[in-house]
Amino acid sequence: MSVEQTATMAPRVYGVAAEFQSPAELLEAVRKLRQRGYQRLDALTPFPVHGLDEALGLRRSPLGWAALAAGLTGASGALLLQWWTGAVAYPLVVGGKPYFAWQPSVPVTFELAVLLASFAAVLGMLALNGLPRFYHPASNHKRYPRVSDDGFLLIVENDGPAFDAARAAEALRAVGGQHVEVLED
Amino acid sequence: MATVSRPAETPLVLGEVTLADVTRSVAGIVEAKTPRAWWAAFAFTGTLTLVLIAMLTYLVTTGIGVWGNNSPVGWAFDITNFVFWIGIGHAGTLISAILYLFRQRWRTSINRFAEAMTIFAVTCAAMFPLFHVGRPWRAYWLFPVPNQWSGMWPNFRSPLIWDVFAVSTYFTVSLLFWYLGLLPDLATLRDRARSRIRQIVYGVLSLGWRGSARHWRHYEMAYLLLAGLSTPLVLSVHSIVSFDFAVSILPGWHTTIFPPYFVAGAIFSGFAMVVSLMVIARWFFGLEHLVTMKHLENMNKVMLATGLIVGYAYAVEFFIAWYSGNPYERFAFMNRALGPYAWAYWTMVACNVLVPQLFWFRKVRTSVPAMFVISLLVNVGMWFERFVIIVTSLHRDFLPAAWGMFRPTWVDLLTLAGSFGLFLTLFLLFVRFLPMISMSEVKAMMASEEAA
Structure with a gap:
């Protein structure tokens, strides 16, 4: 040998x-x-x-940046979704309200920002730690x-x-x- | 030199407790043989859960008419139960996130328990609007996904859609937060596991967590981020739930006080539920040294404070109804207090405003039987609060010709009872299979108290 x-x-x-x-x-x-x-x-x-x-x-830990990026993605994605579905794809008059306005868009925008940022925090933590890993x-x-x-x-x-x-x-x-x-x- | 004597802080862990004692007393519960009383409780709550399934099956196969909902009372038990259960959940997030950010260390012994309660309560809550829509198999139309009439999208200007996003986000984030907190404790159960099945199940669930310093660094940051995200989230959820009412034009609903009033009420009822369940669990599993009287007393103080906020909101609603000069608004409130549902209104006032005043007395605050009874009464009162808001506002609105009454059917009552069955069944499974106190957090707190 x-x-x-x-x-x-x-x-x-x-x-x-x-x-x-x-x-x-x-x-x-x-x-x-x-x-x-x-x-x-x-x-x-x-x-x-x-x-x-x-x-x-x-x-x-750089995790905060990941959460920030995900949160901003969630917020802009939500605004885009609400504007596109409400004003472009399916414009529908409801109670004479404008097809798109920022005021009624706040709740959904906020929720999706929080949702994506939370996923980024947890999945980012696992990714940075190399988990799941079943043998060490x-x-x-x-x-x-x-x-x-x-x-x-x-x-x-x-x-x-x-x-x-x-x-x-x-x-x-x-x-x-x-x-x-x-x-x- | 003059010395200022500071009163010694009551310790959060009682007696000579070592780190290994914490592991033994918490993990030991999960590893011990299932107690007979657990089986008895499980048989009871399991039966109630079966009743729930039977009622929902009857509802879906027959139609919404099996409930007492009618015109004008289109929202009744279903939405009352929804708001009630979602409110219960809020204490869990408050304890796990807001108290964490405020560095309230007494939260560590109760946060896991309260977070579990959040998840199970939101599960019960989400069920009600799902079945309220009448055709639950089409509930996915509420989500922005293409449906069979492609090109049709949800109306994002409606608070009901905001609610869908708020509740589903709340459930998901609460679950993530809970699981994140569980990871180190699942690793403890894995390392202590004797049987092959336990090793595999807890091994997979703990994702190979080994407590490396490099991991803890990211873990603590993730925990802080989730606490920071959950704090505005929990406030937003019940605010958005209150928008379901406040954004309408119905007298009794159309008020700007609703968001803070709903959030305070949610925390009030949630803390009451934590106390009700905790006094039983700590007694049954012998956890008095980890969940001390100080924890219970602090929770009772929170109940007293939020109860006062709720009482204030009831008073302001009446004041504004009078001060606004709006005859419909005035009528709605007079009808609440003196109309056919006055009994419900005064039950609410008695349970939510009068009874918690007993917590001003230290003797009551530190008496386990007293706090158990009071916390149950608070939950009764908070259920009636939602019932009063919803049913009394709907049953007599602008046109007397369109007035009506709501009477719950047996299906309504059994569905409500069944939702308690589901909640308690999930809870029993939790205390049987998962550590109900966060071992790693209690140990970290003990280490920092020792260092201090």
Whole structure:
């Protein structure tokens, strides 16, 4: 067997994970690991931990822009629909009212803006998070089920050929991580 | 140095509760063996639901004439029930969205429950206009889709069409909001699941949620956006429902006070329904440490405040009827208070204005049996409010020659009872299969209280 073949057959290392007992311990560990130069970190937590985004260096979610764009699409689509059906395709005199006016068009315009913006927020969230996804290497960690209960997992992710799983595991232990495990893809 | 002593805040979670305790007490309910009392309740509400199905089948196969609706009272129980149920839903959105934006942390223990109530109430509500149209299989004509006379479109200048858009948007957005909030808790149920079926069902429903920090960032933004979108939405929905009346020229309906008056009434009745259901659920499932007396007392305070707004609206309506100098308007209101439906009017005033005044007393506000009875009476009163608005305005309008009376038939009464059956059945299924308290939010609140 050649060297390349063994390299492709060996399972790819996704990263190294360790468990922490509280949000405070987790935050402390993230700060220390980043000082040591580990930049590709992720944490699995049972609830959104305050201050974790900043500690991990994550930027603000761009989801608001998606919702804004969808909302504007909904609003202009609704206006177009009401104008075209009422004034162009099917003009009908009802109580002597104009075929199209903005005042009676407000409710439907508003509702469709909200509808589309809400879909954009939820579907956008799923898309940005790559969900649904029914397998993830992190689920191989034996303490993974506790993440949705009261456990906090910190993952040092494999960020390229220079990544050394043994050193990452050592670093996680040094900052107080327990149950350190190498996660394979 | 002088120190200012601040009264200690009542904790929102009672006793020494750990994160794992929260998971155990909430997820445990879903995982435990079905209690016998649940089956008994389910048998009862399920029977009522079957009654509803029977009544609707009878209605569709026979015709709208099986209801008591007539000319001049063309809207009666059907629209009363519609407005009643849609109003019930509003408390759920208020708790989940508006209180979230105002950072009212006490909402976390009750928001899931209230949101579920919203969805089931809107389901019951939407059914009534659907069958009210007489030919429900053609109800899709209300949507802007090409029908068999291609080229014919709905009249967007009519409030009834606005209503279709408002209610369907409200239902959809409430469902999205609810599901979004459920995702992390469904993942908890998935991770705790022992049986293969549970693993698969909760696994698929949780969409592979794993609580990654990168995910929470988008998740929290999505949650904030939905809260921000739902807030004007909930206010718009009952405003638009009130336009169904206010935009007409009928005395008693044609008033500008309707939108705020309807929204306040909706929140009033919705909170009453949350309290009625919550006191039973927290007692039955032993959740007193998560849904505390403080939560219940806060809800009772909201009921008191909105009840006062509703009482004020009743008074202003009468004042304007007199002050406008419009004889038809004056007659409509005198007829409400002294006419043949006076009994309904005074039931409404007693239940909605007088009874909630008891909540001024702390003893009443913190007594579970008292709040249960009061919340039930408020719901009776709010149902009668819609009945009074609709039937008393319609039955005697401008021409005395066209006056009439409305009497509900047995089908009307059983359909109303059946809608409660459907609502409660959906609720029982919810408390059996889904976590009725948002575990991830309660845990986040506990963590932030600890840090504070």
